[in-house]
Amino acid sequence: MDSFSSPSSGSSSQFNSDAFKDQLKNQLAQAYAEEFLETLRSKCFDKCITKPGSSLSGSESSCVSRCMDRYVEATGIISRALFSGPPH
Amino acid sequence: MQQEKERAMINEMVAKLTTVCWDKCITGTPGSKFSSSEQTCLQNCARRYLDMSALIMKRFQNMQ
Numbered sequence: 001m002d003s004f005s006s007p008s009s010g011s012s013s014q015f016n017s018d019a020f021k022d023q024l025k026n027q028l029a030q031a032y033a034e035e036f037l038e039t040l041r042s043k044c045f046d047k048c049i050t051k052p053g054s055s056l057s058g059s060e061s062s063c064v065s066r067c068m069d070r071y072v073e074a075t076g077i078i079s080r081a082l083f084s085g086p087p088h
Numbered sequence: 089m090q091q092e093k094e095r096a097m098i099n100e101m102v103a104k105l106t107t108v109c110w111d112k113c114i115t116g117t118p119g120s121k122f123s124s125s126e127q128t129c130l131q132n133c134a135r136r137y138l139d140m141s142a143l144i145m146k147r148f149q150n151m152q
Binding site: 021024025028032035036039043044047048063066067069070071073074075077078079081082 | 089092096099101102103105106107109110114117118119120121122127130131133134135138
């Protein structure tokens with residue numbers, strides 16, 4: 001699927017900058033999602049799978065679950081601390 | 089466009105700081121919620137990073 005094809009309706013001689021901006025936003029969002037996922041994998045593997053066994057145990061799975069929740073929470077805490085803290 | 093750039097930079101910074109501060113502050117196995125000392129550590133971490141950044145800029149300018 002050619003994701004860069006121009007829209008068939010309207011002025012095809014003009015570059016549609018709105019469509020371009022939307023595409024850029026989507027790709028940026030996707031890139032962030034992938035980066036975030038990679039960070040989650042890395043952090044939670046470190047914290048939760050300390051001695052890899054022959055399968056994921058129940059406690060390892062719940063640890064990963066909690067780890068993901070905590071990491072998302074941490075992102076919120078950092079974000080708020082940066083942008084709504086006391087002036088320094 | 090400019091707004092998007094700023095938003096992207098802010099997201100970058102938050103993401104980076106979160107990985108750094110997570111390593112500094114969450115030392116044990118993740119629990120079902122943060123302790124208040126973990127929360128405070130995360131907040132302090134972000135703010136002290138900004139303080140340090142300002143300090144570095146200031147000193148760096150004096151080096152020029």
